[in-house]
Amino acid sequence: MRGWILYKETATQLKPEWYEIERLLAAAKADNIELEVYAPDEFDLTVTREDNKSILLNGQPVELPDFIIPRMGSGTTYFALAIIRHLERLGVYCLNPSKAIEIVKDKLFSQQLLAEKNLPTPKTMLVKFPVDIDLVERHLGFPVVIKTLSGSQGSGVFLSHKAREFDDLMQLIEATNKNANIILQEFIANSHGRDLRVFTIGGRVAGCYERRGQEDSFKANVSAGGSARPFDITPEIEWLATQTANILDLDVAGIDLLFDNGHYKICEANSSPGFEGLESCLNVDIAAQILHFIRIRLGMFNKDEKNSDPQLTHAGPALANNVTSSKAAE
Numbered sequence: 001m002r003g004w005i006l007y008k009e010t011a012t013q014l015k016p017e018w019y020e021i022e023r024l025l026a027a028a029k030a031d032n033i034e035l036e037v038y039a040p041d042e043f044d045l046t047v048t049r050e051d052n053k054s055i056l057l058n059g060q061p062v063e064l065p066d067f068i069i070p071r072m073g074s075g076t077t078y079f080a081l082a083i084i085r086h087l088e089r090l091g092v093y094c095l096n097p098s099k100a101i102e103i104v105k106d107k108l109f110s111q112q113l114l115a116e117k118n119l120p121t122p123k124t125m126l127v128k129f130p131v132d133i134d135l136v137e138r139h140l141g142f143p144v145v146i147k148t149l150s151g152s153q154g155s156g157v158f159l160s161h162k163a164r165e166f167d168d169l170m171q172l173i174e175a176t177n178k179n180a181n182i183i184l185q186e187f188i189a190n191s192h193g194r195d196l197r198v199f200t201i202g203g204r205v206a207g208c209y210e211r212r213g214q215e216d217s218f219k220a221n222v223s224a225g226g227s228a229r230p231f232d233i234t235p236e237i238e239w240l241a242t243q244t245a246n247i248l249d250l251d252v253a254g255i256d257l258l259f260d261n262g263h264y265k266i267c268e269a270n271s272s273p274g275f276e277g278l279e280s281c282l283n284v285d286i287a288a289q290i291l292h293f294i295r296i297r298l299g300m301f302n303k304d305e306k307n308s309d310p311q312l313t314h315a316g317p318a319l320a321n322n323v324t325s326s327k328a329a330e
Contacts, residue, residue: 001033001300007071008039019276027287040080067093073272100249104271120265127182131170140186149181191258198241198255202293207278208233228277
């Protein structure tokens, strides 16, 4: 089995994903999978009927892999997305699909899809300039969370405590980039400086841990210096995470949940979730589980592997059929 990891560091990354890349490469080697890492700008594509010649790697035709793993998340550019789409149409399995990557990259759109399915999410508002401060105070209140429409690892996320402070920040953004795409979210006080990261693979929860920010920071990202500790998976946590992954069509996902008075709200989903924090506090091998799931999806098993992990063997159908009523979840 052959695969490619599509990865390139971006300016918005607080911490490069080399831990995840190296873990995937090591797990692939142990499983006799040929896995290589390429940057999107190493490719050229041509729309042609000659499929086997329509994509070039470093200027040369190349044998297509069985699968690709994009690891750019919100940093996925239009060019990178075009490469992923093209490979999908040539029959290469993509973890995750291009459509899901595009949806999750847009934080407002993904929140709209989740709210449409009646899942609990923070109240969210799209900014238009000049910002009506009174409207924000009436519908969201202060403190309020300010986010860029696309971002990861806690970049592009701010907390504004008071209306005057918020007004100053909005005026600064308007003066520098009037066309900036900004969303506002209600501040969930119970989750100040902490949240849950739930890692799902093929429609099942592979692990859950609590993230805590440094000192008084309201951001809980481990990549920004926060800490991680195991957290018990409850039926509510499992249901919210698997439903979110299902709605957003994510085979592999990192679902962030906010604490909300004994329950949870879905903060956001990640199409290329890091797993260093998860593996640091739980006895799980996420890289091996991801590659095993790909084997299941492609039907490319090693000898005697079909019955090695009943949960993963049924992971594909679980993702497609994981639709449970909220009443049953309660």
